[in-house]
Amino acid sequence: MIPxxxxxxxxxxxxxxxxxDLVQDTLERAWRKLALWRPGSDLRAWLFxxxxxxxxxxxxxxxxxxxxxDDAALAETIGGGDPGPATDLMDLDRALARLPDEQxxxxxxxxxxxxSYQEAADVLAVPIxxxxxxxxxxxxRLRELLDAAAPVQPLRVVK
Amino acid sequence: xxxxxxDDAALHALVDGVxxxxxxxxxxxxxxxxxxxxxxxxxxxxxxxxxxxxxxxVLTEPIPLALLQANRRPPPRRWRAAAAAGWLALGxxxxxSGHALRPAADRAGAAITLPREAAVAHAVYAPEVRHPVEVTxxxxxxxxxxxxxxxxxxxxxxxxxxxxxxxxxxxxxPSAAGGPVAQFMYxxxxxxxxxxxxxxxxxxxxxxxxxxxxxNGVSVFYWVDGRLGYALSGELERAALLKIADVVYRQxxx
Numbered sequence: 001m002i003p004x005x006x007x008x009x010x011x012x013x014x015x016x017x018x019x020x021d022l023v024q025d026t027l028e029r030a031w032r033k034l035a036l037w038r039p040g041s042d043l044r045a046w047l048f049x050x051x052x053x054x055x056x057x058x059x060x061x062x063x064x065x066x067x068x069x070d071d072a073a074l075a076e077t078i079g080g081g082d083p084g085p086a087t088d089l090m091d092l093d094r095a096l097a098r099l100p101d102e103q104x105x106x107x108x109x110x111x112x113x114x115x116s117y118q119e120a121a122d123v124l125a126v127p128i129x130x131x132x133x134x135x136x137x138x139x140x141r142l143r144e145l146l147d148a149a150a151p152v153q154p155l156r157v158v159k
Numbered sequence: 160x161x162x163x164x165x166d167d168a169a170l171h172a173l174v175d176g177v178x179x180x181x182x183x184x185x186x187x188x189x190x191x192x193x194x195x196x197x198x199x200x201x202x203x204x205x206x207x208x209x210x211x212x213x214x215x216x217v218l219t220e221p222i223p224l225a226l227l228q229a230n231r232r233p234p235p236r237r238w239r240a241a242a243a244a245g246w247l248a249l250g251x252x253x254x255x256s257g258h259a260l261r262p263a264a265d266r267a268g269a270a271i272t273l274p275r276e277a278a279v280a281h282a283v284y285a286p287e288v289r290h291p292v293e294v295t296x297x298x299x300x301x302x303x304x305x306x307x308x309x310x311x312x313x314x315x316x317x318x319x320x321x322x323x324x325x326x327x328x329x330x331x332x333p334s335a336a337g338g339p340v341a342q343f344m345y346x347x348x349x350x351x352x353x354x355x356x357x358x359x360x361x362x363x364x365x366x367x368x369x370x371x372x373x374x375n376g377v378s379v380f381y382w383v384d385g386r387l388g389y390a391l392s393g394e395l396e397r398a399a400l401l402k403i404a405d406v407v408y409r410q411x412x413x
Binding site for chain 1: 167168173199200203207210211213214218220223227229
Protein backbone atom coordinates (compact mmCIF):
# COMPACT_ATOMS: atom_id res chain seq x y z
CA MET A 1 0.00 0.00 0.00
CA ILE A 2 2.79 2.47 0.70
CA PRO A 3 3.79 2.75 -2.97
CA UNK A 4 0.19 3.47 -3.92
CA UNK A 5 -0.13 6.12 -1.25
CA UNK A 6 3.15 7.66 -2.37
CA UNK A 7 2.09 7.75 -6.01
CA UNK A 8 -1.15 9.53 -5.22
CA UNK A 9 0.54 11.91 -2.80
CA UNK A 10 3.22 12.78 -5.34
CA UNK A 11 0.63 13.64 -7.95
CA UNK A 12 -1.53 15.50 -5.45
CA UNK A 13 1.20 17.69 -3.98
CA UNK A 14 3.46 17.83 -7.01
CA UNK A 15 6.52 17.53 -4.85
CA UNK A 16 8.53 14.65 -3.49
CA UNK A 17 9.27 15.82 0.04
CA UNK A 18 5.78 17.17 0.65
CA UNK A 19 4.32 13.95 -0.71
CA UNK A 20 6.35 11.74 1.59
CA ASP A 21 5.49 13.98 4.54
CA LEU A 22 1.86 13.51 3.62
CA VAL A 23 2.26 9.73 3.45
CA GLN A 24 4.08 9.70 6.76
CA ASP A 25 1.38 11.77 8.48
CA THR A 26 -1.23 9.50 6.94
CA LEU A 27 0.42 6.32 8.21
CA GLU A 28 0.89 7.74 11.67
CA ARG A 29 -2.70 8.82 11.84
CA ALA A 30 -3.87 5.47 10.47
CA TRP A 31 -2.08 3.61 13.24
CA ARG A 32 -3.50 5.94 15.85
CA LYS A 33 -7.04 5.62 14.53
CA LEU A 34 -6.95 1.97 13.81
CA ALA A 35 -9.69 1.24 16.31
CA LEU A 36 -12.02 3.19 14.01
CA TRP A 37 -11.38 0.94 11.06
CA ARG A 38 -14.00 -1.74 10.58
CA PRO A 39 -12.27 -5.03 9.81
CA GLY A 40 -13.55 -6.33 6.52
CA SER A 41 -14.15 -2.90 5.03
CA ASP A 42 -11.94 -1.57 2.26
CA LEU A 43 -8.62 -0.68 3.85
CA ARG A 44 -7.35 1.06 0.73
CA ALA A 45 -10.34 3.41 0.67
CA TRP A 46 -9.93 4.04 4.38
CA LEU A 47 -6.26 4.97 3.99
CA PHE A 48 -6.96 7.27 1.06
CA UNK A 49 -9.71 8.89 3.09
CA UNK A 50 -7.26 9.57 5.90
CA UNK A 51 -4.75 10.91 3.41
CA UNK A 52 -7.34 13.20 1.90
CA UNK A 53 -8.25 14.58 5.33
CA UNK A 54 -4.60 15.09 6.25
CA UNK A 55 -4.02 16.86 2.95
CA UNK A 56 -7.00 19.16 3.39
CA UNK A 57 -5.82 20.03 6.90
CA UNK A 58 -2.29 20.71 5.70
CA UNK A 59 -3.51 22.94 2.91
CA UNK A 60 -5.70 24.79 5.35
CA UNK A 61 -2.92 25.14 7.89
CA UNK A 62 -0.48 26.49 5.35
CA UNK A 63 -3.08 28.67 3.72
CA UNK A 64 -2.07 27.34 0.37
CA UNK A 65 -5.57 27.53 -1.00
CA UNK A 66 -4.87 28.12 -4.68
CA UNK A 67 -6.18 31.33 -6.15
CA UNK A 68 -8.31 30.97 -9.21
CA UNK A 69 -6.18 32.37 -12.01
CA ASP A 70 -7.93 34.15 -14.80
CA ASP A 71 -7.00 33.11 -18.28
CA ALA A 72 -4.72 36.06 -18.96
CA ALA A 73 -2.74 35.41 -15.79
CA LEU A 74 -2.61 31.78 -16.70
CA ALA A 75 -1.32 32.42 -20.19
CA GLU A 76 1.33 34.64 -18.69
CA THR A 77 2.34 32.07 -16.11
CA ILE A 78 2.57 29.22 -18.53
CA GLY A 79 3.78 30.97 -21.66
CA GLY A 80 5.56 33.96 -20.21
CA GLY A 81 9.13 32.91 -20.77
CA ASP A 82 9.43 30.74 -17.68
CA PRO A 83 12.67 28.90 -18.45
CA GLY A 84 11.61 25.64 -16.81
CA PRO A 85 12.24 22.36 -18.63
CA ALA A 86 10.02 22.23 -21.69
CA THR A 87 8.89 18.67 -21.50
CA ASP A 88 5.44 17.16 -21.66
CA LEU A 89 5.91 15.79 -18.18
CA MET A 90 6.72 19.16 -16.77
CA ASP A 91 3.69 20.57 -18.51
CA LEU A 92 1.54 17.89 -16.95
CA ASP A 93 2.99 18.72 -13.52
CA ARG A 94 2.37 22.40 -14.03
CA ALA A 95 -1.10 21.86 -15.37
CA LEU A 96 -2.00 19.61 -12.42
CA ALA A 97 -0.65 22.17 -9.99
CA ARG A 98 -2.95 24.75 -11.48
CA LEU A 99 -6.09 22.73 -11.04
CA PRO A 100 -8.20 23.48 -8.00
CA ASP A 101 -7.36 20.90 -5.30
CA GLU A 102 -10.79 19.33 -5.36
CA GLN A 103 -10.69 18.78 -9.13
CA UNK A 104 -7.14 17.44 -9.00
CA UNK A 105 -8.05 14.97 -6.25
CA UNK A 106 -10.97 13.57 -8.23
CA UNK A 107 -8.98 13.34 -11.46
CA UNK A 108 -6.22 11.46 -9.66
CA UNK A 109 -8.45 9.13 -7.69
CA UNK A 110 -10.36 8.14 -10.81
CA UNK A 111 -7.70 8.47 -13.51
CA UNK A 112 -4.55 7.45 -11.67
CA UNK A 113 -5.81 5.24 -8.85
CA UNK A 114 -8.80 3.85 -10.74
CA UNK A 115 -11.30 4.32 -7.98
CA SER A 116 -14.93 4.04 -9.03
CA TYR A 117 -16.95 7.24 -8.77
CA GLN A 118 -18.67 5.86 -5.70
CA GLU A 119 -15.33 5.00 -4.06
CA ALA A 120 -14.00 8.46 -4.84
CA ALA A 121 -17.17 9.96 -3.38
CA ASP A 122 -16.61 7.96 -0.17
CA VAL A 123 -12.98 9.02 0.10
CA LEU A 124 -13.81 12.67 -0.41
CA ALA A 125 -17.03 12.53 1.63
CA VAL A 126 -19.09 14.19 -1.10
CA PRO A 127 -22.07 12.98 -3.14
CA ILE A 128 -21.31 11.02 -6.28
CA UNK A 129 -22.84 13.80 -8.40
CA UNK A 130 -20.23 16.16 -6.99
CA UNK A 131 -17.47 13.73 -7.92
CA UNK A 132 -18.75 13.61 -11.46
CA UNK A 133 -19.10 17.35 -11.87
CA UNK A 134 -15.61 17.90 -10.42
CA UNK A 135 -14.25 15.22 -12.69
CA UNK A 136 -15.84 16.79 -15.74
CA UNK A 137 -14.65 20.27 -14.90
CA UNK A 138 -11.19 19.03 -13.97
CA UNK A 139 -10.89 16.99 -17.13
CA UNK A 140 -11.74 19.92 -19.37
CA ARG A 141 -9.60 22.32 -17.35
CA LEU A 142 -6.61 19.99 -17.57
CA ARG A 143 -7.11 19.70 -21.32
CA GLU A 144 -7.18 23.50 -21.67
CA LEU A 145 -4.07 23.87 -19.55
CA LEU A 146 -2.16 21.27 -21.54
CA ASP A 147 -3.35 22.86 -24.77
CA ALA A 148 -2.26 26.26 -23.58
CA ALA A 149 1.15 24.88 -22.69
CA ALA A 150 1.76 23.02 -25.91
CA PRO A 151 2.03 25.87 -28.47
CA VAL A 152 4.71 27.76 -26.56
CA GLN A 153 7.11 24.85 -26.46
CA PRO A 154 8.98 25.70 -29.65
CA LEU A 155 9.72 29.17 -28.27
CA ARG A 156 11.49 27.71 -25.28
CA VAL A 157 13.97 25.75 -27.28
CA VAL A 158 15.16 28.63 -29.51
CA LYS A 159 18.90 28.82 -29.15
CA UNK B 160 -26.11 20.57 -43.30
CA UNK B 161 -24.18 21.01 -40.07
CA UNK B 162 -24.63 18.32 -37.44
CA UNK B 163 -26.12 19.46 -34.15
CA UNK B 164 -23.32 20.37 -31.73
CA UNK B 165 -22.78 17.71 -29.08
CA ASP B 166 -23.26 18.84 -25.54
CA ASP B 167 -20.49 18.35 -23.03
CA ALA B 168 -22.56 16.36 -20.58
CA ALA B 169 -23.14 13.70 -23.22
CA LEU B 170 -19.47 13.61 -24.15
CA HIS B 171 -18.36 13.27 -20.53
CA ALA B 172 -20.87 10.47 -20.07
CA LEU B 173 -19.39 8.79 -23.11
CA VAL B 174 -15.88 9.01 -21.67
CA ASP B 175 -17.17 7.86 -18.28
CA GLY B 176 -18.57 4.77 -19.97
CA VAL B 177 -21.99 5.19 -18.40
CA UNK B 178 -24.09 5.36 -21.58
CA UNK B 179 -26.14 2.48 -22.93
CA UNK B 180 -24.19 0.84 -25.79
CA UNK B 181 -26.57 2.03 -28.51
CA UNK B 182 -26.39 5.62 -27.32
CA UNK B 183 -22.60 5.43 -27.06
CA UNK B 184 -22.28 4.05 -30.58
CA UNK B 185 -24.52 6.79 -31.94
CA UNK B 186 -22.41 9.44 -30.20
CA UNK B 187 -19.17 7.98 -31.52
CA UNK B 188 -20.65 8.11 -35.01
CA UNK B 189 -21.58 11.77 -34.56
CA UNK B 190 -18.09 12.49 -33.26
CA UNK B 191 -16.58 11.24 -36.48
CA UNK B 192 -18.12 14.24 -38.19
CA UNK B 193 -17.06 16.72 -35.51
CA UNK B 194 -13.29 16.84 -35.28
CA UNK B 195 -13.19 19.54 -32.62
CA UNK B 196 -15.38 17.57 -30.23
CA UNK B 197 -13.59 14.36 -31.16
CA UNK B 198 -10.26 15.94 -30.24
CA UNK B 199 -11.62 16.99 -26.86
CA UNK B 200 -12.87 13.50 -26.17
CA UNK B 201 -9.56 12.00 -27.24
CA UNK B 202 -7.69 14.38 -24.95
CA UNK B 203 -9.89 13.48 -22.00
CA UNK B 204 -9.41 9.80 -22.67
CA UNK B 205 -5.66 10.23 -22.84
CA UNK B 206 -5.43 11.85 -19.41
CA UNK B 207 -5.45 8.69 -17.26
CA UNK B 208 -2.71 7.23 -19.46
CA UNK B 209 -0.65 10.39 -19.17
CA UNK B 210 -1.07 10.39 -15.39
CA UNK B 211 0.08 6.81 -15.07
CA UNK B 212 2.98 7.38 -17.44
CA UNK B 213 4.03 10.29 -15.28
CA UNK B 214 3.55 8.82 -11.80
CA UNK B 215 3.83 5.05 -12.02
CA UNK B 216 7.58 5.29 -11.51
CA VAL B 217 6.86 6.24 -7.89
CA LEU B 218 5.55 2.72 -7.32
CA THR B 219 8.98 1.17 -7.75
CA GLU B 220 11.05 3.77 -5.90
CA PRO B 221 12.70 2.50 -2.72
CA ILE B 222 10.54 3.47 0.24
CA PRO B 223 12.26 5.99 2.51
CA LEU B 224 13.16 4.72 5.96
CA ALA B 225 11.04 7.36 7.62
CA LEU B 226 7.95 5.92 5.97
CA LEU B 227 8.75 2.37 6.94
CA GLN B 228 9.29 3.55 10.46
CA ALA B 229 6.03 5.48 10.46
CA ASN B 230 4.30 2.34 9.35
CA ARG B 231 4.23 0.56 12.62
CA ARG B 232 2.27 0.50 15.78
CA PRO B 233 2.81 3.44 18.12
CA PRO B 234 3.75 2.71 21.75
CA PRO B 235 0.77 1.11 23.45
CA ARG B 236 -1.29 3.14 25.85
CA ARG B 237 -4.71 1.75 26.49
CA TRP B 238 -5.51 -1.35 24.57
CA ARG B 239 -8.77 -2.41 23.16
CA ALA B 240 -9.45 -5.83 21.74
CA ALA B 241 -10.91 -4.44 18.55
CA ALA B 242 -7.83 -2.35 18.00
CA ALA B 243 -5.57 -5.30 18.55
CA ALA B 244 -7.29 -7.25 15.79
CA GLY B 245 -6.95 -4.24 13.56
CA TRP B 246 -3.20 -3.87 14.09
CA LEU B 247 -2.63 -7.23 12.55
CA ALA B 248 -4.83 -6.56 9.56
CA LEU B 249 -3.32 -3.16 8.85
CA GLY B 250 0.19 -4.46 9.31
CA UNK B 251 -0.44 -7.32 6.95
CA UNK B 252 -1.81 -5.08 4.24
CA UNK B 253 0.78 -2.38 4.67
CA UNK B 254 3.53 -4.91 4.64
CA UNK B 255 4.86 -4.36 8.09
CA SER B 256 3.66 -6.40 11.00
CA GLY B 257 5.57 -4.55 13.66
CA HIS B 258 4.57 -7.15 16.20
CA ALA B 259 7.86 -8.89 16.66
CA LEU B 260 9.88 -6.47 18.64
CA ARG B 261 9.04 -6.13 22.23
CA PRO B 262 12.01 -7.54 24.06
CA ALA B 263 11.09 -8.67 27.52
CA ALA B 264 13.90 -6.70 29.08
CA ASP B 265 14.30 -3.05 28.18
CA ARG B 266 17.62 -2.74 29.98
CA ALA B 267 19.60 -2.37 26.79
CA GLY B 268 17.60 0.59 25.59
CA ALA B 269 19.61 1.35 22.48
CA ALA B 270 19.59 -2.26 21.46
CA ILE B 271 15.84 -2.25 21.03
CA THR B 272 15.87 -0.10 17.94
CA LEU B 273 18.95 -1.76 16.50
CA PRO B 274 17.31 -4.90 15.08
CA ARG B 275 14.33 -2.95 13.81
CA GLU B 276 16.50 -0.42 12.01
CA ALA B 277 18.63 -3.20 10.62
CA ALA B 278 15.62 -5.18 9.42
CA VAL B 279 14.11 -2.11 7.80
CA ALA B 280 17.38 -1.29 6.07
CA HIS B 281 17.65 -4.88 4.95
CA ALA B 282 14.10 -4.85 3.59
CA VAL B 283 14.78 -1.65 1.69
CA TYR B 284 18.11 -2.45 0.10
CA ALA B 285 18.37 -6.22 -0.19
CA PRO B 286 15.79 -6.36 -3.04
CA GLU B 287 17.60 -3.63 -4.99
CA VAL B 288 18.71 -4.97 -8.33
CA ARG B 289 20.62 -2.08 -9.81
CA HIS B 290 21.85 -0.20 -6.76
CA PRO B 291 22.17 -2.57 -3.83
CA VAL B 292 25.30 -0.82 -2.55
CA GLU B 293 27.01 2.53 -2.92
CA VAL B 294 30.54 1.17 -3.10
CA THR B 295 31.14 -2.31 -4.43
CA UNK B 296 33.47 -4.96 -3.07
CA UNK B 297 35.72 -4.29 -6.07
CA UNK B 298 36.85 -1.18 -4.19
CA UNK B 299 37.32 -3.02 -0.93
CA UNK B 300 40.00 -0.78 0.56
CA UNK B 301 38.09 2.38 -0.27
CA UNK B 302 34.86 0.88 1.09
CA UNK B 303 36.39 0.06 4.46
CA UNK B 304 38.31 3.33 4.74
CA UNK B 305 35.29 5.41 3.82
CA UNK B 306 32.84 3.76 6.20
CA UNK B 307 35.45 3.62 9.01
CA UNK B 308 35.96 7.35 8.64
CA UNK B 309 32.25 8.10 8.66
CA UNK B 310 31.62 5.92 11.71
CA UNK B 311 34.65 7.31 13.46
CA UNK B 312 36.17 3.94 14.24
CA UNK B 313 38.15 1.30 12.40
CA UNK B 314 35.75 -1.24 10.93
CA UNK B 315 36.60 -4.68 9.74
CA UNK B 316 34.50 -6.53 7.24
CA UNK B 317 33.88 -10.21 7.90
CA UNK B 318 34.68 -12.67 5.15
CA UNK B 319 31.85 -15.16 4.67
CA UNK B 320 32.96 -17.02 1.55
CA UNK B 321 33.31 -20.27 3.47
CA UNK B 322 29.62 -19.88 4.32
CA UNK B 323 28.85 -19.32 0.64
CA UNK B 324 28.35 -15.56 0.85
CA UNK B 325 30.48 -13.05 -1.03
CA UNK B 326 30.68 -9.38 -0.17
CA UNK B 327 28.68 -7.24 -2.62
CA UNK B 328 29.71 -3.91 -1.09
CA UNK B 329 28.38 -1.38 1.36
CA UNK B 330 26.55 1.82 1.91
CA UNK B 331 26.23 4.59 4.45
CA UNK B 332 22.85 5.10 6.13
CA PRO B 333 21.44 7.33 8.85
CA SER B 334 20.33 5.65 12.07
CA ALA B 335 17.01 6.56 13.65
CA ALA B 336 18.97 8.84 15.96
CA GLY B 337 20.62 10.48 12.98
CA GLY B 338 24.07 8.94 13.42
CA PRO B 339 26.01 7.19 10.68
CA VAL B 340 25.49 3.51 10.00
CA ALA B 341 27.42 1.18 7.74
CA GLN B 342 25.55 -1.53 5.91
CA PHE B 343 27.53 -4.34 4.27
CA MET B 344 25.76 -6.63 1.86
CA TYR B 345 26.58 -10.24 1.04
CA UNK B 346 25.11 -12.54 -1.55
CA UNK B 347 25.26 -16.27 -2.17
CA UNK B 348 25.26 -18.09 -5.50
CA UNK B 349 21.48 -18.34 -5.41
CA UNK B 350 21.04 -14.56 -5.04
CA UNK B 351 20.10 -14.78 -1.35
CA UNK B 352 21.31 -11.67 0.46
CA UNK B 353 22.50 -10.93 3.97
CA UNK B 354 23.21 -7.52 5.40
CA UNK B 355 25.44 -6.59 8.30
CA UNK B 356 24.35 -3.35 9.92
CA UNK B 357 26.98 -1.59 12.02
CA UNK B 358 25.97 1.35 14.17
CA UNK B 359 28.17 3.45 16.39
CA UNK B 360 26.55 3.69 19.83
CA UNK B 361 29.35 5.72 21.34
CA UNK B 362 26.96 7.72 23.52
CA UNK B 363 26.04 4.66 25.58
CA UNK B 364 28.75 2.04 25.31
CA UNK B 365 27.71 -1.29 26.73
CA UNK B 366 27.80 -4.92 25.80
CA UNK B 367 24.88 -7.21 25.21
CA UNK B 368 24.53 -10.86 24.54
CA UNK B 369 23.50 -12.28 21.21
CA UNK B 370 19.85 -11.63 20.61
CA UNK B 371 17.44 -12.70 17.97
CA UNK B 372 14.47 -10.87 16.48
CA UNK B 373 12.25 -11.49 13.54
CA UNK B 374 10.64 -8.64 11.66
CA ASN B 375 8.32 -9.16 8.73
CA GLY B 376 10.09 -12.25 7.48
CA VAL B 377 13.56 -10.89 8.14
CA SER B 378 15.60 -12.69 10.78
CA VAL B 379 18.05 -10.55 12.73
CA PHE B 380 20.83 -11.52 15.12
CA TYR B 381 22.18 -8.52 16.95
CA TRP B 382 24.59 -7.64 19.66
CA VAL B 383 26.38 -4.61 21.02
CA ASP B 384 30.10 -4.79 21.45
CA GLY B 385 31.45 -1.74 23.24
CA ARG B 386 30.76 1.24 21.01
CA LEU B 387 29.47 -0.69 18.06
CA GLY B 388 26.10 -2.31 17.59
CA TYR B 389 25.94 -5.10 15.02
CA ALA B 390 22.93 -6.67 13.39
CA LEU B 391 23.04 -9.43 10.82
CA SER B 392 19.83 -9.68 8.80
CA GLY B 393 18.60 -12.14 6.24
CA GLU B 394 15.55 -13.98 5.09
CA LEU B 395 16.89 -17.21 6.55
CA GLU B 396 15.75 -19.54 9.23
CA ARG B 397 17.03 -18.80 12.69
CA ALA B 398 19.44 -21.74 12.84
CA ALA B 399 21.03 -21.00 9.47
CA LEU B 400 21.47 -17.33 10.29
CA LEU B 401 22.83 -18.12 13.74
CA LYS B 402 25.65 -20.16 12.21
CA ILE B 403 26.69 -17.20 10.07
CA ALA B 404 26.22 -14.70 12.89
CA ASP B 405 28.55 -16.81 14.97
CA VAL B 406 31.21 -16.66 12.26
CA VAL B 407 30.79 -12.89 11.99
CA TYR B 408 31.13 -12.50 15.75
CA ARG B 409 34.29 -14.63 15.89
CA GLN B 410 35.90 -12.74 13.04
CA UNK B 411 35.16 -9.40 14.70
CA UNK B 412 36.46 -10.65 18.05
CA UNK B 413 39.47 -12.82 17.21
